[in-house]
Amino acid sequence: MTAAPTLPVEQAAEAHAQHIVLGNSAAMHQDCITQVRQEPPDLYTQLGTTTFARYAVLGHAKIGFHHIFKIRYFGATTVTVHHRFGAVEGQWRVLESARV
Amino acid sequence: MQKFLQKDQLAREEHILYIPAAKIFEIRAEQDLPPMALPTTDADFLQSRMHGICVGEIEAMEGAGRTVCDFEDVPWEFTLDMARQVWDESRHTEIYERLLRHVQSTLGEYPESRLLWECACAEDPAARVAGVNRGLEGLACDVFAQLVQLAQKLGDPIIERAVDMVLADEITHVRMGSTWMRKLTEDDPARRQMALDFQHHIDELFNFGGARQDGPADQVSISISREARKMAGFTDEEIDRLVKAASASAAY
Numbered sequence: 048m049t050a051a052p053t054l055p056v057e058q059a060a061e062a063h064a065q066h067i068v069l070g071n072s073a074a075m076h077q078d079c080i081t082q083v084r085q086e087p088p089d090l091y092t093q094l095g096t097t098t099f100a101r102y103a104v105l106g107h108a109k110i111g112f113h114h115i116f117k118i119r120y121f122g123a124t125t126v127t128v129h130h131r132f133g134a135v136e137g138q139w140r141v142l143e144s145a146r147v
Numbered sequence: 148m149q150k151f152l153q154k155d156q157l158a159r160e161e162h163i164l165y166i167p168a169a170k171i172f173e174i175r176a177e178q179d180l181p182p183m184a185l186p187t188t189d190a191d192f193l194q195s196r197m198h199g200i201c202v203g204e205i206e207a208m209e210g211a212g213r214t215v216c217d218f219e220d221v222p223w224e225f226t227l228d229m230a231r232q233v234w235d236e237s238r239h240t241e242i243y244e245r246l247l248r249h250v251q252s253t254l255g256e257y258p259e260s261r262l263l264w265e266c267a268c269a270e271d272p273a274a275r276v277a278g279v280n281r282g283l284e285g286l287a288c289d290v291f292a293q294l295v296q297l298a299q300k301l302g303d304p305i306i307e308r309a310v311d312m313v314l315a316d317e318i319t320h321v322r323m324g325s326t327w328m329r330k331l332t333e334d335d336p337a338r339r340q341m342a343l344d345f346q347h348h349i350d351e352l353f354n355f356g357g358a359r360q361d362g363p364a365d366q367v368s369i370s371i372s373r374e375a376r377k378m379a380g381f382t383d384e385e386i387d388r389l390v391k392a393a394s395a396s397a398a399y
Contacts, residue, residue, distance in 0.1 A: 106162035108258045110171055111178040117164050
């Protein structure tokens with residue numbers, strides 16, 4: 048976690064949310080670090096198999112240098128997730144996602 | 148009306164993120180940061196501290212309000228004092244919300260841990276006032292006195308005066324808590340001891356594993372304020388006990 052990313056973290060969060068809504072599994076995983084922490088442990092599998100119509104960024108909070116976004120996904124089921132982003136090699140990456 | 152609300156039952160605007168304190172500490176540790184922001188490690192210390200206090204005031208307002216609601220079998224004057232405290236805490240919330248704007252922050256920029264609320268959930272009114280009014284408001288004395296000193300160093304009279312005014316209220320809350328803890332446990336030493344034990348548990352919890360210390364305001368996370376605590380009616384013995392407990396508290 049070294050160089051500061053040039054892209055604003057808000058844009059990275061929006062992009063990740065769009066990938067989830069579009070069901071773009073490859074992009075979804077590219078947004079995350081390899082060992083992304085998930086709660087429940089199969090969260091991304093669940094998100095990948097659910098059809099969402101839209102999302103809304105509800106909140107954005109900071110803990111140290113990390114940013115946590117509270118994003119609600121609307122579809123057949125409505126899901127609210129906290130995505131935690133951190134700077135990894137000059138890019139904002141999802142370090143952890145937890146359903147709340 | 149439902150009594151004894153749990154932390155997940157608190158009403159909040161959607162943009163507020165609730166993250167338990169243990170998780171926040173874990174995330175900070177991952178970044179090699181101390182559990183609580185320090186003036187020496189966190190560039191946004193002032194914003195973060197102001198935010199923590201602001202949500203703490205909201206929870207204190209709710210806590211005092213729930214005390215009015217939760218306990219019916221108490222003297223009327225106790226309920227009146229708690230209602231008065233709700234009014235004080237609501238003013239504090241407004242003051243800190245404005246101070247947040249003063250330091251270019253806003254409510255929701257940091258998560259809310261609800262740790263203070265959890266401590267307001269004792270089922271005995273004597274334990275509730277011991278924990279909240281003596282434990283938490285005692286913590287507020289430390290935190291606010293530290294903030295006043297930092298504001299003086301920064302040359303910020305707005306923060307200095309506003310926080311000093313709130314500190315005056317907190318001192319009365321501690322005194323109120325001490326009075327009611329003694330009154331409610333008159334002729335019942337076992338109940339008084341349970342209330343004091345609850346307060347000590349809260350004190351230990353809010354030592355944050357060594358974050359609260361008897362040290363300079365600009366070098367420690369939370370500096371124990373002997374002066375403010377003495378004004379609030381804590382004895383030298385009680386303050387020494389807290390200092391000893393804080394220094395013995397396991398460091399993260």
